[in-house]
Amino acid sequence: MVRITTVEDVTVIATESLSKRFPRVTALDRLSVDIGPGVTGLVGANGAGKSTLIKILLGLSPATEGRAEVLGLDVATKGAAIRERVGYMPEHDCLPPDVSATEFVVHMARMSGLPPAAARERTADTLRHVGLYEERYRPIGGYSTGMKQRVKLAQALVHDPQLVFLDEPTNGLDPVGRDEMLGLIRRIHTDFGISVLVTSHLLGELERTCDHVVVIDGGKLLRSSSTTDFTQTTTTLAIEVTDSDAHPDGTRAVREALHARGVDTHGEAGGLPGAGHILLLTATGEETYDLVRDVVADLGLGLVRMEQRRHHISEVFTSSDDQRKEAVGHGG
Amino acid sequence: MAVDQPTHAAATPAGDQSRIHDIGYRGYDGPRLGRAYARRSLYSQSLRGAYGLGRSVKSKVLPMLLFAVMCVPAAIMVAVAVATKAHELPVSYTRYAIIMQAVISLYIASQAPQAVSRDLRFKTVPLYFSRPIETADYVRAKFAALASALFVLTAGPLLVMYAGALLSKMDFAHQTKEFAQGLVSVALLSLLFAGIGLVIAAFTPRRGFGIAAVIAVLTISYGAVSTLQAIASTQDSDSAIPWIGLFSPITLIDGVQSAFLGGSSAFPGGVGPSHGEGVVYVLVVLGLTAACYGLLNRRYQKVGL
Numbered sequence: 136m137v138r139i140t141t142v143e144d145v146t147v148i149a150t151e152s153l154s155k156r157f158p159r160v161t162a163l164d165r166l167s168v169d170i171g172p173g174v175t176g177l178v179g180a181n182g183a184g185k186s187t188l189i190k191i192l193l194g195l196s197p198a199t200e201g202r203a204e205v206l207g208l209d210v211a212t213k214g215a216a217i218r219e220r221v222g223y224m225p226e227h228d229c230l231p232p233d234v235s236a237t238e239f240v241v242h243m244a245r246m247s248g249l250p251p252a253a254a255r256e257r258t259a260d261t262l263r264h265v266g267l268y269e270e271r272y273r274p275i276g277g278y279s280t281g282m283k284q285r286v287k288l289a290q291a292l293v294h295d296p297q298l299v300f301l302d303e304p305t306n307g308l309d310p311v312g313r314d315e316m317l318g319l320i321r322r323i324h325t326d327f328g329i330s331v332l333v334t335s336h337l338l339g340e341l342e343r344t345c346d347h348v349v350v351i352d353g354g355k356l357l358r359s360s361s362t363t364d365f366t367q368t369t370t371t372l373a374i375e376v377t378d379s380d381a382h383p384d385g386t387r388a389v390r391e392a393l394h395a396r397g398v399d400t401h402g403e404a405g406g407l408p409g410a411g412h413i414l415l416l417t418a419t420g421e422e423t424y425d426l427v428r429d430v431v432a433d434l435g436l437g438l439v440r441m442e443q444r445r446h447h448i449s450e451v452f453t454s455s456d457d458q459r460k461e462a463v464g465h466g467g
Numbered sequence: 468m469a470v471d472q473p474t475h476a477a478a479t480p481a482g483d484q485s486r487i488h489d490i491g492y493r494g495y496d497g498p499r500l501g502r503a504y505a506r507r508s509l510y511s512q513s514l515r516g517a518y519g520l521g522r523s524v525k526s527k528v529l530p531m532l533l534f535a536v537m538c539v540p541a542a543i544m545v546a547v548a549v550a551t552k553a554h555e556l557p558v559s560y561t562r563y564a565i566i567m568q569a570v571i572s573l574y575i576a577s578q579a580p581q582a583v584s585r586d587l588r589f590k591t592v593p594l595y596f597s598r599p600i601e602t603a604d605y606v607r608a609k610f611a612a613l614a615s616a617l618f619v620l621t622a623g624p625l626l627v628m629y630a631g632a633l634l635s636k637m638d639f640a641h642q643t644k645e646f647a648q649g650l651v652s653v654a655l656l657s658l659l660f661a662g663i664g665l666v667i668a669a670f671t672p673r674r675g676f677g678i679a680a681v682i683a684v685l686t687i688s689y690g691a692v693s694t695l696q697a698i699a700s701t702q703d704s705d706s707a708i709p710w711i712g713l714f715s716p717i718t719l720i721d722g723v724q725s726a727f728l729g730g731s732s733a734f735p736g737g738v739g740p741s742h743g744e745g746v747v748y749v750l751v752v753l754g755l756t757a758a759c760y761g762l763l764n765r766r767y768q769k770v771g772l
Contacts, residue, residue, distance in 0.1 A: 193597055215599045219499055223597035231589045233523055245508040246598045248499040257495055264492060274523075290594060295495035327492045 145207070147172055147298055147330045148192060153201035155187050155354070162187040164354040165201065170332065174324045176341030176348040176362075177334040184354040185334040186226070189300045192332075193218055206297055219248060222291030222299040222329075226306060229287060232276025236267055236286045239275065240293050247294035254293075261289045264327070265319060281312040288319065292329070299323065301333040305340060317344045372418045374427055377437035385436045386412050392430045398423070418443075506604040509595075513612030517578045518619075526581070533574045534620055537567055541624035545631025554637060556628055560649025561730030563628070564621050564656055568717045571660065572685040574620055575613075579664030580677030582613050587672040592770050602767040610760060613665060617657035625649045648728040656720045659752055660685075662759025663716060669766045688715035693735075700735035709740035713751055722748040 148170040155163040162184045179185050190196040192205050194214020203210045205217045230239065237258055244254035262271045265285040270278070275286060284304060291299050304320065305313045321344055323329050335341055341348055342362055350357040374389070382388040390400050393416065400416045418424065424441070431438045512521065518534070519527030544557050564571065586592050595605055629646040633639065664681050671677040692715040699707040712718040712734060724730035726745025731737060740748055 195596060215502065215601070218597060219501070219599045221597075223594070225590070225593050225597075227590055229590045229594055231585055231591055233526075238521065242508075242512060243594060243598075245512075246505045246595060246600060248501050248505055248599060249495070250498060250500060250504075253495065253497050260493060294499070328494070 148205055148332065150203040151201050153203050154199045155191060156199045162354050166356050168349055168356055168359050172330045173346035174320060174331045174333065174344055176345035177332055178338055178341060178348055179351040180336055183351050186302060189302060193223060220297045222296040224287045224291040224301045224304060226302040230275045230283055233274055235274055236262060236271040240289050243290040244293040249294055257293050261293045265289045280307050284308060284316060296329060298330045301331060303334055305335065313340065320344050372416050372423065372441060372443060374414050374441045375412050375439040376431055377439060379436055382434055382436060386414060388434050389430060390414055392434060396426065398426065502599050502604055505598065505600045506608045509608035510612050513582055513609055514615050517582060517613060517616035529577050530574065533570055534623065536570050537620055538624045538627055541627040545628055549631060549635040556632055559730065560625050560628060560645045561652050561724045561728055563624060564653050565717065565721055565733055571621060572682060575617065575660050575664040576678045576681035578616060579613060579668040579681055580674045582609055583665055583669045584672050584674045584677050587770060602764055606760065606763045606767055610661060610665060614657045614661035617661055618654060621653035621656060622650055625653065652720060652724040652728050655723060655752055658756045659716055662756045666759045666762050669763055685716060689717050692718050696735050705736065705738055708734050708738050709744045713748065719748055719752050723752055
C-alpha cells in the first residue's frame, strides 16, 4: 500500500531567526531555514548546534529568541502535539540490556499512545522493517551495535510518525552496517512515506542518502540546498570503452574523436588499476551524453561504462568561507 | 538501455507456500490515546516490574520472596488464633508493618532503584520525554507504581489477618474498624517510603549505591531515633520522645497511627504522641511526601534529553 504523505508540498520544519544562548555559549545563532518533505541531512561538526536544534524542535527546550514550527505546529506551545507526530532516535545508547527488543518497543509504542493490541502489531511490523527477526525475542544486552541501532530506529518509527529525527544513526557502525543503515533511512522516506531529518558529521554519507542538506557551523546556517545542487553544479562524466581491431586503443580513439568535436577530456582517474582506460569529461547537459553515445557508436566500440563522478559535499567546507554570506541570505 | 523488466516480479507468488511475504509498509491510522493513557501504561508496567512481572526470572525472586516473608507470619498468627479460638489476633493490624519494617526496607531498597535508576543509567529517559508524556507524568506514574507496590506488600498480610479473623468468628465490627485503620496506616507508609526510596534512587544512577543508600537512610535514621528516644526515656525527659520520633520514617508512621489510628506505640514506655503532636506527625508525613514528589520533578527536569 502506498501511503500519500499529507505534508507533501508543505514545509515540514521552519525556523525563523532561531537562537539558543547558554550562559557561556551560543548554540544557535539566528538560524532561519525551511525544510520540506523527504530526507534532509543536518550536517555540522560536533558542537555545531545539531542536538540543540533537535531539542528545540521537539518542544523540550525553549528558544532564546526566534520561532520554529514542526509540521505546522509551533514548538513553543504545541510540544506535546509535535511529539505525538514525530519520532526521535538519540545519538547515545538508550536501551536497557535486560529486556527483549519486542518488549521494549511495545512499551515505547504504548508510551506514544498506541493501544496495547496496535502496539504489539506495529512493533512486529516495525522490527521486521528495520531487519530484526528471531533475535527480537532475546535480551538487547546480547545485541551487536548494528542490531542496537536498529532497535533504536524501530522505537522511533513504531508509532508511524510523520517525521523522524535521527541523531547520528551511523555512529559506531562498520562500513557494511553503515551502508545498511543509510539504505534503511532512504526507505523510511521512499517506502514508509515518513520525512527524515538525519544528523551527521560525515558529509559523504549524506550525499548518497539525502534529498536536501543543511549545513550548520557554530550555530549559524552555512548552506541549505538540495543535494543535487551540491553535487551537480558541474558534473564529471567517466566513460570507459572497449578496444576493437580497427581501434586497438579505443580510449585514445574516443578522446581524439571528442576533441575533434570540441569536447575537452581531462586527466585520467588517479592511479587506480585500469584507470588509463577511463576518460573524464565535463558534461554541460543532456547533449553531452548523446554526443558520447554517438561518438562511441560511430567508432564501432562498446561503451563499458558511462557514469557521473559526483563532487563531494565536503568541498562545501573548503569553499565555505566564500559562500557563507551568500548562504545566510539564501536560507530564509 | 536497461531491459524493461516487469516491475511486478516481486509480487508473483513464489513456489514455496510457507514463505512470509513482505507486504510492505503499512501506516497506522488507529487511535492515539495521548498522555493520560501513556501515564497509565507506565504505571502498570512499573507496578508489574516492581514484582518482577514482565522481567527476567531472576528479578522475580527477591520481590516475591519478600512478599512471602511478609505474609507467612500473618498466616501463622491466623492459624494459631483459629486453633486456640482466641478472641483477638496476637498482633494488631497497625503494629504489623512496624514489626516487619526490616522486610519493607529491603523491598523498597531493592525495587526503588529498579524503578528509576535503570532508566537513568541506560539513558532511556530521553525516549520517554521525546513522546507526549512530560516530566510530571513520568514522576507521577513511577511514584504511584512504587507506592502501590508497597501497599500490596504491606496490605497483603493485613488482608490475610482480616480473613483469618473473620473465619474464626471474631467480632466483625471491631475487626473491620481495626483493619480499615491498618489500611490507612500502611497507605501512608507506602506513600512516604515510596517517595523517600525514589528520591534516593533517582539521585544514585548506579543500582548498587541506590540499594545501599536506601537501606542506610531507613535503618540509620531509625537506629538513631530509637537510641535517642531510649536515652530520653532513661533521663526521664519523656516529653522529648514524641518530638525525636519525627526524624525517622518508620517512627513517623508509628506516631501517626498511635495518635489517630488506635495503634499502640512502639516508643519507649509506650508513650505515643498526643493528638496535638499527632497533627505535627501527619503534617510532616504529608510534607515529606510532597517534598519527595517535588524533588523528583526537579531531578527529571534536569535529565530531560
